[in-house]
Amino acid sequence: MDFVTMNILESSMVSLCKEMGIVLMKTSYSTIFNEALDFTCGLADMNGDMIAVADYCPAQIGGMPLLVKSCLKEIPIDEIEEGDVILHNDPYRGGLHTPEHTFFKPIFVDGEIMGFAVAIGHIAEVGGMAPGGFCGEATEIFQEGLRIPPVKIKKRGKDNIEVWKLLLANVRTPRVNYGDLRALIAAVDLGEKQMTQIYKKYGKEKIKETVNDLLLYSERRMRAELEAIPDGIYAFSDTIESDGIDAERTYTVAVEVHKRGGEIIVDYHGSSPQASGPINATLGVATSAAYNAVLHMTDPTIPRNSGCFRPIRVMAPPGTIVNVDFPAPEVGGNTETHPRIVGTILGAMAPAIPNRVMAAEGATHCNFVFGGVDADTGEYFACYDLEAVGWGGRAFADGNDGVDSINGNCRITPVEVYETRFPWRIESLAFNVDAGGAGEFRGGVGYTKQMLCLNDEIICSQMTDRHLLAPWGLNGGTEGGVGATLVMKNGREDWQTMREAYGKASTSRYSNVSIRRGDRVRLVTPGGGGYGEPAKRDPAAVAEDVREGYVSKAAAQKHYGYQEA
Amino acid sequence: MKFSLNGLYIESYTKCANCGVLIYEASAEDSARKKVHDGSIYCSEECVDWKLARDARRAKAAV
Numbered sequence: 024m025d026f027v028t029m030n031i032l033e034s035s036m037v038s039l040c041k042e043m044g045i046v047l048m049k050t051s052y053s054t055i056f057n058e059a060l061d062f063t064c065g066l067a068d069m070n071g072d073m074i075a076v077a078d079y080c081p082a083q084i085g086g087m088p089l090l091v092k093s094c095l096k097e098i099p100i101d102e103i104e105e106g107d108v109i110l111h112n113d114p115y116r117g118g119l120h121t122p123e124h125t126f127f128k129p130i131f132v133d134g135e136i137m138g139f140a141v142a143i144g145h146i147a148e149v150g151g152m153a154p155g156g157f158c159g160e161a162t163e164i165f166q167e168g169l170r171i172p173p174v175k176i177k178k179r180g181k182d183n184i185e186v187w188k189l190l191l192a193n194v195r196t197p198r199v200n201y202g203d204l205r206a207l208i209a210a211v212d213l214g215e216k217q218m219t220q221i222y223k224k225y226g227k228e229k230i231k232e233t234v235n236d237l238l239l240y241s242e243r244r245m246r247a248e249l250e251a252i253p254d255g256i257y258a259f260s261d262t263i264e265s266d267g268i269d270a271e272r273t274y275t276v277a278v279e280v281h282k283r284g285g286e287i288i289v290d291y292h293g294s295s296p297q298a299s300g301p302i303n304a305t306l307g308v309a310t311s312a313a314y315n316a317v318l319h320m321t322d323p324t325i326p327r328n329s330g331c332f333r334p335i336r337v338m339a340p341p342g343t344i345v346n347v348d349f350p351a352p353e354v355g356g357n358t359e360t361h362p363r364i365v366g367t368i369l370g371a372m373a374p375a376i377p378n379r380v381m382a383a384e385g386a387t388h389c390n391f392v393f394g395g396v397d398a399d400t401g402e403y404f405a406c407y408d409l410e411a412v413g414w415g416g417r418a419f420a421d422g423n424d425g426v427d428s429i430n431g432n433c434r435i436t437p438v439e440v441y442e443t444r445f446p447w448r449i450e451s452l453a454f455n456v457d458a459g460g461a462g463e464f465r466g467g468v469g470y471t472k473q474m475l476c477l478n479d480e481i482i483c484s485q486m487t488d489r490h491l492l493a494p495w496g497l498n499g500g501t502e503g504g505v506g507a508t509l510v511m512k513n514g515r516e517d518w519q520t521m522r523e524a525y526g527k528a529s530t531s532r533y534s535n536v537s538i539r540r541g542d543r544v545r546l547v548t549p550g551g552g553g554y555g556e557p558a559k560r561d562p563a564a565v566a567e568d569v570r571e572g573y574v575s576k577a578a579a580q581k582h583y584g585y586q587e588a
Numbered sequence: 589m590k591f592s593l594n595g596l597y598i599e600s601y602t603k604c605a606n607c608g609v610l611i612y613e614a615s616a617e618d619s620a621r622k623k624v625h626d627g628s629i630y631c632s633e634e635c636v637d638w639k640l641a642r643d644a645r646r647a648k649a650a651v
Contacts, residue, residue: 096612115601116589116610292642306608338638339608346608349601 024236032225032233033326036075039217040064043142043210044077050209052202053147054444055407058436062144064210066218067091067127069100069138072329074234081318082361082430083143085311086119088329091127091141093117094173105131106180108208111173112149114164114305115349120357121168122149122156122407124204126176128211132222137230140214142207147392148200148405150193152534153484154394155407159267159532161301161352168354169193177208195394196405241330246285248321249334252375256281259371260293261363261383263344264491266300267355267532270522273492274298274344276363280371289313289368290338291345300532301486303347304356304364309339312361315430316368320379355390355486355532358409362386362428363488366415373497378418382460382552383494385412385469387506388428389548390486393538397446398478406445410546411435412489413459413467416500416554421564422467424454424573425548446478450543455504455550457575460493461582462500462553463560468573469506469548481538485521489549490531500553501582506531506546513541557582589613604631606639 043064048057055061063083065076071092076084093116094109103109111117112124124146127139149156149168161167169190176186190204191197222230260277277293297303304312314332325331339346344360347353362384369380389412394405409431414422427433438449450473459466485508493502508530509518520530527533538544565583568574579585590600590613602611605628612618622629625636 093610096615116598288638290638290642306603306610309608336607338606338635341603341605341608346603348603349598 024240025233028229029233029237029240032230033075033237035221036066037077039214040066040075040077043140043214044079046213047142047144047206047210051206052199054436054440055145055147056203056206058440059409059433061409061431061433062142063087064214065141066214067139067141068234069136071095072238074138074237074328076327078432080430080432081315082119082308082311082357083123084327085314086307087141087143088332089117089307089310090125090143091139094127097173100136103129103136104179105129106177107175108177108211109173110171110176112171114347114353116172117307119305119307119311120354121164121170122146122354123357124171124207126207126211128215130215130218130222132219132227135227137222137227138218140211140218142210144203144207145407146200146203147407148194148196148394150195153392154195154405154482155392155484157354157390157392157407157484157486158534159301159484159486159529160534161354162268162299163352164350167301167352195403237326238328238330241326241328242333244325245321245331246334248325249282249287250285252282254282254284255375257371257375259367261367261370262492263302263360263363264488265529265532266298266302267486267529268300270528274302276344276360276367278364278367278371280368282375286334286336287317288336288338291343292338292340294340294343294345297342297344297347297351301352302344302355302360303351303353304345304360305353306339306346308356308361309345309364310337312364312430313337313368316365319365319429320369320372320376358388358390359386359486359488361430365429377498380497381417381422382415382462382466382497382500382554383503384414384422384429384551385489385494385503385506385549386428387412387488387549388431389506389546391483391546392485393481393483395478395481404445408436409433410472410548411470412548413469413503413550415494415497415551416460416462416464416466418464418554421464422459422551424467425470426467446476446481448475448477449473450475454573455547456572457578458504458550459573460496460501460503460551460553461557462496463555463557464553465560465568466494466496466500466503466551466553468550469504472546474544476538476540476542476544479540483536483538483544484534485532487531494549494552496552497554499556501557503550503552506549508547509545510538511543513539518545602629604629604635606630606635
């Protein structure tokens, strides 16, 4: 291996992927891209193996290889021409969930296809029964928006107008969608252009050889990491509280992690049959979640590419909550079930590697989505809004406070932008007191966002979790705080759940409630579980938590024996 | 996974009963590897073996 060239090439490709993301961020129209950064940009070889990626959204990073490979099964490589751009979002053939749109563009050098520039982004409005793409009460895929099989949105450099017309006729916000789709294409255009230059600089054969070495290098380092973990079968399960249709029914995510030498097999047999509501994960999600969990418990300096994933195998039984069958709904699988799977794998591995896992995090993106006609402009608006949660305590540190769930790596939209773009006033946004599980290292806290509706009507839907079942603690740590969604209707003085106010089956998953001018909505995000016995917590850390307002004096006394100085 | 004769839509989705990957009817590679065991379709012999081993392990644990 030529380590010098490999290092230079890897850095160049990762920088290019970051640059693709910056183009996407700066040219997109929706807050989900230009504020939340809910996208990922990467490069693949001609087999669909990921050869470089930037540190954007982990759910999409792990999903990328299957996405591209699935497309190549349907559009043979010899039918792909220079200047083509392929689009795909089908959850049943490699996709993650309906909003996640994958674009990839071939990289040709001297008439030969060398690989692909790839951009995956969460389009905020995709049609379907609820504005914003998350219908918490969907019972089939057709209610979740437009499903796009692998198609060429550009052919030989020219727009495929018929595809564009179909796409934009089926969404509520065609102007904004057009801008976002163009931004994703701009990202792959840049990737293709710059990568072509890199090929010309180093030569095709040198890059092929070096990329092969790079993938092998990542694989070897990953295998070395796995070999250091004791062999065994590690089992764990967690429970999802409802599917939005039957509020009383719970669903199990079960894993058996088989660790043998330098490989790891994640077997999900024992997980619940697929749900009627949209909490089901696709195979792409189940695969990506296993990769995500392994990346979180191994050396973060290993170059991220398909080589890392070679020692990992996934067994996701069809027709279950971790591998949904057509035509069951699936939109929440990528945002809610993915982090729950990761947490379950980390929980399974806790006895083997207690220093590399954490207690349960909030494991939801809160997914508060809404739309309506703006009273000032007359234009339809739609928003996919994600919120952050508390993360679990670790063996060496407290959990993160108010950070996007483990598969997102996204930012929350700043209050000023939110209020400028949408007819809400954010009346308060503050961390929740006593919401982190107690422990030697306490769980991170979630927060509460309170909003006042400034439009005649906003149609709201949500797909969240952890309203009833709290994030678990680890090794003696206690549970984190649960979340909630509450509404105070104009003229009332009490807060109600969505079940109480609108007769919805679930408090956490619902569709199309009509929020009126003067109504208030309060989003409470869950905290993380604590790690280790609370009695072992450093008294100085307890005093600091009380001083900073993370923990009340009463809770500090109860969990830690705190005495005010 | 089976496409219609005109190739415009999917007639049926076929997944490995163990690992859940799609098995493409038109793929020579998939067809060569796939196995049928107890009426279920598997993507490979390896997945049949894995299923049998898991069943045996769980039966033993249940005793």
